[in-house]
Amino acid sequence: MGYTWDIQVKIFKYTLIAAAVFAGCSALFLEKPLPFIYALIFGTLIGILNFRNLALTLEKAVKMTPGQAQVYAGSRYFIRYMINGIVIFVSIKADYLNVLGAVLGLFLIKFVVVVTNLFNDINFFKRIFIRKEEE
Amino acid sequence: MEPITGRALILACSAIGAGLAMIAGIGPGIGQGYAAGKGAEGVGRQPEAQADIVRTMLLGAAVAETTGIYGLIIALILLFANPLIGLL
Numbered sequence: 368m369g370y371t372w373d374i375q376v377k378i379f380k381y382t383l384i385a386a387a388v389f390a391g392c393s394a395l396f397l398e399k400p401l402p403f404i405y406a407l408i409f410g411t412l413i414g415i416l417n418f419r420n421l422a423l424t425l426e427k428a429v430k431m432t433p434g435q436a437q438v439y440a441g442s443r444y445f446i447r448y449m450i451n452g453i454v455i456f457v458s459i460k461a462d463y464l465n466v467l468g469a470v471l472g473l474f475l476i477k478f479v480v481v482v483t484n485l486f487n488d489i490n491f492f493k494r495i496f497i498r499k500e501e502e
Numbered sequence: 503m504e505p506i507t508g509r510a511l512i513l514a515c516s517a518i519g520a521g522l523a524m525i526a527g528i529g530p531g532i533g534q535g536y537a538a539g540k541g542a543e544g545v546g547r548q549p550e551a552q553a554d555i556v557r558t559m560l561l562g563a564a565v566a567e568t569t570g571i572y573g574l575i576i577a578l579i580l581l582f583a584n585p586l587i588g589l590l
Binding site: 407409424429441455460477480 | 513537539541542543545568571574575583
């Protein structure tokens with residue numbers, strides 16, 4: 368499954384949990400929650416598949432020569448970009464899908480990556496208001 | 503010659519704006535390609551660090567893609583769900 372499989376599974380798990388939380392909140396607080404929930408599921412699943420595609424692309428790219436890797440990663444990025452465009456276009460055009468839900472679903476995996484890998488250190492938050500001179 | 507209506511002007515400016523917003527999608531593509539090239543160089547230099555390199559690059563590349571999608575959303579909303587026409 369490749370050496371990034373464990374990190375992928377961890378991120379997929381957190382993303383699905385976050386999507387479930389957002390879906391629950393929308394069911395409680397929105398007047399018509401169904402379009403939002405459908406779009407959230409749609410966006411989240413496509414986001415997860417895009418992340419998997421990115422992992423496969425990078426695993427393959429590092430085994431190529433730098434020039435080939437550059438072209439390969441760039442071309443695959445534009446394929447994912449088009450997929451994202453199609454998802455957003457469909458959610459704009461379809462009445463049964465909420466655009467904000469789809470966009471939130473697409474970005475959810477990125478928020479999860481940021482939260483679980485960059486802002487997961489509690490000392491970072493403790494030090495955030497301490498000036499360098501006081502240390 | 504027919505005068506330019508407000509609606510036509512908004513549609514024309516929105517199309518130009520959508521085109522400009524799509525420029526945002528090029529940057530992450532170039533950046534991701536560059537990062538993959540440097541990753542391949544790093545793996546060539548230190549093959550035992552391949553797992554660490556790919557893992558770090560994966561997380562960075564996933565977050566870097568976000569800015570391109572922002573531009574895409576702006577462009578698609580300007581083209582297909584323009585909120586400015588409703589203001590006329």
